[in-house]
Amino acid sequence: AQSVTQLGSHVSVSEGALVLLRCNYSSSVPPYLFWYVQYPNQGLQLLLKYTTGATLVKGINGFEAEFKKSETSFHLTKPSAHMSDAAEYFCAVIPNSGGYQKVTFGTGTKLQVIP
Amino acid sequence: DADVTQTPRNRITKTGKRIMLECSQTKGHDRMYWYRQDPGLGLRLIYYSFDVKDINKGEISDGYSVSRQAQAKFSLSLESAIPNQTALYFCATSVGPNTGELFFGEGSRLTVL
Numbered sequence: 398a399q400s401v402t403q404l405g406s407h408v409s410v411s412e413g414a415l416v417l418l419r420c421n422y423s424s425s426v427p428p429y430l431f432w433y434v435q436y437p438n439q440g441l442q443l444l445l446k447y448t449t450g451a452t453l454v455k456g457i458n459g460f461e462a463e464f465k466k467s468e469t470s471f472h473l474t475k476p477s478a479h480m481s482d483a484a485e486y487f488c489a490v491i492p493n494s495g496g497y498q499k500v501t502f503g504t505g506t507k508l509q510v511i512p
Numbered sequence: 513d514a515d516v517t518q519t520p521r522n523r524i525t526k527t528g529k530r531i532m533l534e535c536s537q538t539k540g541h542d543r544m545y546w547y548r549q550d551p552g553l554g555l556r557l558i559y560y561s562f563d564v565k566d567i568n569k570g571e572i573s574d575g576y577s578v579s580r581q582a583q584a585k586f587s588l589s590l591e592s593a594i595p596n597q598t599a600l601y602f603c604a605t606s607v608g609p610n611t612g613e614l615f616f617g618e619g620s621r622l623t624v625l
Binding site: 446 | 617
């Protein structure tokens with residue numbers, strides 16, 4: 398079964414510092430990968446996704462992620478953290494195969510931005 | 513107005529009570545889902561539906577039931593609530609197949625005492 402592992406349930410960064418949230422997947426075949434963000438008291442919304450093609454994917458609010466097959470990773474980055482980035486971030490995966498495939502979510506990483 | 517609307521947003525109930533969480537959507541999507549979110553566990557799929565006549569169990573369906581009343585409406589029921597069903601519940605929709613892009617409601621926080 399597909400799975401994703403998010404390293405670090407809580408990450409703190411200073412405002413203006415680099416944001417790096419880690420996600421590794423387990424799959425023998427490269428899956429489709431996603432990052433979702435959940436702001437306080439809201440539902441999740443899609444930040445970015447990788448399906449095929451370019452391995453560096455750009456999303457909303459200045460975030461980007463790079464698919465690295467050799468490392469089975471899909472880490473999320475942002476060069477300069479803003480206070481409004483404080484939220485919980487979820488990595489997610491679905492298999493790249495036919496038929497209905499369930500989205501599997503990681504356990505989430507809460508990002509705290511320190512002024 | 514939100515594209516995916518959940519009611520109620522917050523509910524406190526007692527053990528053994530029947531609870532219904534409702535979801536309606538204006539996105540025109542055929543696929544609808546119910547997820548449960550618990551701290552440290554991420555989101556887990558309870559039930560999903562591809563259309564009014566196609567309802568499927570997810571990974572944690574025990575203790576829950578669903579009804580797809582129309583393309584736009586998908587409700588989740590707890591027939592006899594228990595404390596370990598205290599959680600944040602999300603309804604979501606998607607355009608099939610297998611895009612992985614889900615559109616979430618704002619959640620229904622349920623507390624079972």
